[in-house]
Amino acid sequence: MKNFVNNFYKNQALFYKIFLFIVTTVLIVYLLPKGGKFKYEITKGKPWQYENLYAPFDFAILKSDAEIVKEKLQINTNHIPYYTVNKNMVELVRSKVPEQLGKTFTDSILKRKRGQLSGFIDKTLDNIYEYGVLLEGKPADANKLVYLKRGNEAFEVNYDKLLLQDEIRPYLNVQIDKSNLSSLKPELLEFFYNIIKPNVTYDSGFTQKELDSKLSSISYTRGSIERGTIIISKGEIVEGETLDILTSLKSEYESQVWSDSSYNWILFGYSILVCLALLMLLLFIRRNRRDIFDNNVKVSFIFFNILLMVFLTTLVVKFEAKYLYIVPLCILPLTLKAFFDSRLGLFAHVITVLILGFVVPNSYEYMFLQIIAGIVTILTVSELYKRANLFISVGQITFIYILVYFAFTIIQEGNIQDLNSEMFLTFILGGLATLFVQPLIYIYEKLFGLVSDMSLLELSDTNSKLLKELAEKAPGTFHHSLNVANLAEAAANEIGANAMLARVGALYHDIGKMENSTYFSENQTSSVNSHDELSPAESAEVIINHVIHGIEIARKNNLPDRVIDFIRTHHGTSLVYFFYMKEKEMNDKVSTLDFRYPGPIPFSKETAILMMCDSVEAASKSLKEPTTAKIDDFVERIINKQMDEAQFLNANITFKEIQLIKKILKQKLKNIFHLRVEYPE
Incomplete structure (x- = not known):
């Protein structure tokens, strides 16, 4: 027991590194996606470099995001809204007719024209409430259909069949002028204004419920591929329908529900790859920077930064993958260069990018872009304590991001019309986020007791x-x-x-x-x-x-x-x-x-x-x-x-x-x- 304690004490730095290595590996593997990894790289517009590919199982062809958006837009455009008719309102209006007649017309007029007035009023109210009077305004398209709900029944009518409150006066003017009661027009207008009430209201809850039902019933697939069907031949260009089928196969493969045995094998595979990546980093540090390797605080600092970048990237990918490049990955080589040297900064950056290849979509494009950006970061950023240098370097990094994305789009699409302007904004935001490296370095100095060139400048x-x-x-x-x-x-x-x-x-x-x-x-x-x-x-x-x-x-x-x-x-x-x-x-x-x-x-x-x-x-x-x-x-x-x-x-x-x-x-x-x-x- 005493020998064990003595050995442990003598080799405590080594045991700490082993513990740090294991903990970092476990945390990274925990953050990685646990589905199977599709073994083929799909590159739009490029020839298929592998052997003929046959469907390994039955699967459905997924619709593209553009197709889904188009269908949803069409459903929203064509969706018929629901309006509820209050049947009691018409009865209430008619019950007020006798009382309002006595208030509006003199006794002499009622004696002479009561029958004529009653007939005109009944007919006019029937016409007004045939479809109803709207409380809300109508859309620009008056010919659009709506559903009118009366109790449990609903029927279609055109919007223009419904009357708005501000349309009642013109309607009454026309009807009174066509009748023999035009001499009583002021009294009749006053009469109708006092009794007519809206009886049709927009049923937003039921309308939204029906819309949600239609949207939820959208099929995200179109057709299917049977097992054994040839999907693509060697040398065939990856485009069009073939690209959609390959993308569907990849999605199906990676989203399969794996058995416990398969899941454990996947974890084991990820663990081996992450261990190898981190081990290469440790061996590099041990061979080239022995002073850093012997300092557990510095090794912990390097591993912490790698883990932080993996965590941030995984978080963004799970939230919305299109914002992936907002994560300022170039902060990693910048930080390590500020505290150590360029070689270590670039090597750690490459190792991190290799690990992130398991997390991100379009991994080849992502890895190529980030490695090039990391090299540019190392080559261009000198004397980080000079603020102008950092701004210039961030501008160069952002330009490289945009340039590489532009080149990949041309390769994949064959034109520049399909360039996504949102991606340019993402690259700019990622570049601006890289400026956070200066306050981050100050925080690291306080947390880990390290010193950067900015602190040296103060000293x-x-x-x-x-x-x-x-x-x-x-x-x-x-x-x-x-x-x-x-x-x-x-x-x-x-x-x-x-x-x-x-x-x-x-x-x-x-x-x-x-x-x-x-x-x-x-x-x-x-x-x-x-x-x-x-x-x-x-x-x-x-x-x-x-x-x-x-x-x-x-x-x-x-x-x-x-x-x-x-x-x-x-x-x-x-x-x-x-x-x-x-x-x-x-x-x-x-x-x-x-x-x-x-x-x-x-x-x-x-x-x-x-x-x-x-x-x-x-x-x-x-x-x-x-x-x-x-x-x-x-x-x-x-x-x-x-x-x-x-x-x-x-x-x-x-x-x-x-x-x-x-x-x-x-x-x-x-x-x-x-x-x-x-x-x-």
């Missing part, structure tokens, strides 16, 4: 609190750090390293000298040397401790670990040579361990650059009457000594790159000392 400000304190307490060291920063930035640019990181590391590498600033020659302003009162061993201890003090100050001020690495490594395991030789004069048996920096040695190109630049800049102060030859020999001697001491063994820096750095340092020092080229006499 490079010499007006920051810590650098101002360094300038006040150790002005000579501050000036030295500025010179080293300029040299390191130039050297990093020359070999393609992270120039911003090298510059920031150089600015902060000597902050530990604030503790005992007068013990360092660049801060001594008088002839009094603080080391005169100390033994060589004590002096060496003070010098060496500036690294420890620097780490403590950096952690107190929350500097990122990537910057603290420069403080730890800028002297590597080199010897405090001056005081060592001074002690050796007094004691031949002196140990070098007491005069050697604790390390570690540089483990990146940037930290190696700082070691070279720091040593060269500091030692250059001792040059008297510098010449081109002296500077060349001086730089060669210092850096070669560091190489002989194996200070760059872990730095992943090549001999060629070191030679380029030497060249840059020689040029910069000649500029500093204002040397001209020495011409032969």
Whole structure:
């Protein structure tokens, strides 16, 4: 048991990676669609590249989306609305006739023309209420049919048979003028206005119910294919009816209800493929970026971003697949490039796109487009901390999306009339969503404790609190750090390293000298040397401790670990040579361990650059009457000594790159000392 605990403790980083690998695989497989995957790629307008395809089972031919939309539109257009007739309203109107006659007409008129009036009123009311009086307005098409419901019965009539309230006056005018009662027109109009009420209302509930019933009865298929029927022959162009049949077969195949056994096999297959994809990513990181592989937080960060993109894409596909390209997938390579490097960003992007191929429709088109967009992202986005660069790159990415979609449409349709304008809007929205990468990087920095070039840009400000304190307490060291920063930035640019990181590391590498600033020659302003009162061993201890003090100050001020690495490594395991030789004069048996920096040695190109630049800049102060030859020999001697001491063994820096750095340092020092080229006499 004890051995198991010890082994677990020793290998806990490895066990964590295995756990992370399994959890990520399970979550991705859970998000993937669980139906069978159609094994043929269907490309409209291209020849069928496979063998003759026969129907593996009976299936129906699905109608296209355009056909379904057309049918629904036709049903909506031809649907007859329902109106309800209130039979009681007519009886109520007629019951008010005697009373209203007495109120409207004088007794003398009623005595002379009661019978004539009653006959005209009855006939007119019969005509008005033959179909009914509408409460609502009628549509523009007066000849359209409607259903009138009287109780449980319904019959068709034209809209123009129904009267609106504002049509009653013209109708009454005509009827009164044609009768012998035109002299009583004002009284008759008043009479009818007081008794006529609408008795027909639009039955929206029943109308919608009937419409829904018709829409739900739409058949989504047209015809069927029997098992064994040949669907397409090898070399035949995929188009027209054949394309519809292939699409129907694919849909039927992927929507089949699988047995428990088949379902488990599908899960097993997905698990193998996802495991392989993630394993390739881990092996790539282990081989090319061992520092990232050994850092569980960074590995977790990479896996989290991949999982996030799979989740967002799956969510959008389940909601509405046509909005697929709104998901800003290029945020993934952008983010990984900001924190790590371009190669890792592109490799992780390709792995993610391969996994998403199981999720999205038209997987080949999607994968081609996203991989090209990812490559463009990696190639175009440089110095992400510059806002203009990000906007330009987002514009280029959006243009690539549109261009590739345009090309695929031409290939598939053979014309540009079928271009979908909504897709262009989707690409633009996806491009705008990519701009969210900047606040996202800030969030990631806080959550995962990582540092990006944008944070480095903030740290490079010499007006920051810590650098101002360094300038006040150790002005000579501050000036030295500025010179080293300029040299390191130039050297990093020359070999393609992270120039911003090298510059920031150089600015902060000597902050530990604030503790005992007068013990360092660049801060001594008088002839009094603080080391005169100390033994060589004590002096060496003070010098060496500036690294420890620097780490403590950096952690107190929350500097990122990537910057603290420069403080730890800028002297590597080199010897405090001056005081060592001074002690050796007094004691031949002196140990070098007491005069050697604790390390570690540089483990990146940037930290190696700082070691070279720091040593060269500091030692250059001792040059008297510098010449081109002296500077060349001086730089060669210092850096070669560091190489002989194996200070760059872990730095992943090549001999060629070191030679380029030497060249840059020689040029910069000649500029500093204002040397001209020495011409032969």
